[in-house]
Amino acid sequence: MAGIPNAGSAPTLEMVAARAGVSRATVSRVVNGSPKVSPDVVAVVQEAIAALNYVPNRAARSLASRRTQAIALVVPESTAKVFNDPFFATLVQGIGLALADTEYTLSMLIESEAAFDKTRRYLLGGNVDGALVASHHTGDHSYAHVSRSLPVVFGGRPLDPGEQVNHTVDVDNAHGAELAGDHLVERGRRRIAAIAGPQDMPPGVDRLRGWQRSLERAGLAIDLVGYGDFSPASGAEAMRRLLEREPSIDGVFAANDQMAIGAYTAILETGRSIPGDVAVVGFDDDQYAAMAVPPLTTVHQPSLEMGEVMARTLVRLIDGEDVPATTLLPTRLVVRQSS
């Protein structure tokens, strides 16, 4: 079976073994850091490895060991918005950070409409030991299905609270929005509007609900609600309509910073000042919030930490540890000059 070592292509375990004068098994043990190999043999083998510039073949290793040392990050949303969202960028960063401590590598699956089956096949084809699903919204019950045969951690809760998805990591959206509402109330604002996100996305729903709770507690009306899709342009448009409908608006909570920046445009267009005439509070604390003119008061979302927690949770899941089904990360208000 052994045959002649293939001299042409990439070095194999076999070639290292031949050069070191030991068996393939021993080389394998050294490569995998087995404790039961005598020091001198380890030295000889490592020298051979270095000399040949040997790198283990992952496919072979994965086939034999039944693990891949890779995890997938699935982004089931139409790419454009997702990638232009600083939140997502930071999330990926956190994931990368957490994974840097491990031997896992990240495989990114960009989910376009047509490629759903491609992704599913990839996940089920033994390419990864587990998957991270970011931005979990309406359509993807399909991935809940995948989670039955593969460890999966979802970022964000499922849209339907009744739907028990095994493992999720989420940010406390509702509470953050309440903080925003409370802050505007404390600042003496009375006609407080909201620019909500899509109501088919959990953060869209939760942030609107938090705002409502806060205003109701203060005895204020919750009739001033506009909707956007989390983009700056949609925020501007929603704000324009709100101001037309109710010129006396003196405060507004936008469900994310990008829409808040859009609202800035609409408010300034009408000659109103920020925060003099209208106080603005956003959500996310993305990098543009602090740079806006005036700097935006917003709810800080721990997106970096969320990425880290998601990755660590998945790794523990893969290792067979017991992890909580749901992790909720705290949010906090960052007061700047727009309120």
Added chain:
Amino acid sequence: MAGIPNAGSAPTLEMVAARAGVSRATVSRVVNGSPKVSPDVVAVVQEAIAALNYVPNRAARSLASRRTQAIALVVPESTAKVFNDPFFATLVQGIGLALADTEYTLSMLIESEAAFDKTRRYLLGGNVDGALVASHHTGDHSYAHVSRSLPVVFGGRPLDPGEQVNHTVDVDNAHGAELAGDHLVERGRRRIAAIAGPQDMPPGVDRLRGWQRSLERAGLAIDLVGYGDFSPASGAEAMRRLLEREPSIDGVFAANDQMAIGAYTAILETGRSIPGDVAVVGFDDDQYAAMAVPPLTTVHQPSLEMGEVMARTLVRLIDGEDVPATTLLPTRLVVRQSS
């Protein structure tokens, strides 16, 4: 060797073969769309595949066929800046778009300082059929080395023009900056400053050079140069220093939009108006450029197209086709209200 089909875990070729009453070889042919299989056999096999919900194991397939159907995207920069850069986000989008038409999947390697060897091992360990290296700057001669044993396409030229890297796709940075300079000159500006990017990054160098060429051609001084790191904060800081040094500045070219937005802050702080007192031109045409107040005149960089071209180039390279060593993508000026 055959043994009893493993009923517990994922379905294998073997199990499909048993159910369809054919050999493994035939099932393999059907899965791979071989033309030399009789239609009725194809039908039976496909039914068995569907019934068992069979998905080929990628590791085994890769081991046997010596290809992985995966390509890596290497991001060799400290993650924070890269991920907050809209340019990068769009680049990834373009790559995803181009790959959606193919059977390739994307593996993302986030390069932290310490993990360099991990990345190298991954690339050389037979995990991918080729690699895309984004944001190619100083340190990574290492990847030029990798490109000798694996098809690699670099985004952006190497820092040292003399260093012949096999395949690169780049944007015409110098020409874009010239367009920006020419535009400011045409608008009658005479004291035109530049906020340059890091001079250890090719775009930083090329964009500054383009601005210089334009001003020299117009007979203007090129003494007003500040430097930033492509972040909004650094743009603001550079602008503050420039205005202190030379209060008569009436135009500024920033090497990217984020620094231009930072410059807005610094300019407005001093009570100056845009473009009345100071005209501003950026570079990139990212999504915030159009939303800025006033909307930012900028040089459009085809980042989406760049991603697509990089991906397509790599695929062709993997297929053994002949592709040009360098592809240069055109830039164009987008005039808005800041100039």
Added chain:
DNA sequence: TTGTATGCGTTATCAA
């Protein structure tokens, strides 16, 4: 502590 032998799930090379 080390080596032998077998299997991981496919593809590919032969024959039939």
Added chain:
DNA sequence: TTGATAACGCATACAA
């Protein structure tokens, strides 16, 4: 057109 059977490169139970 189909079927045996040998790789593919490594891990691991079992023997020594």
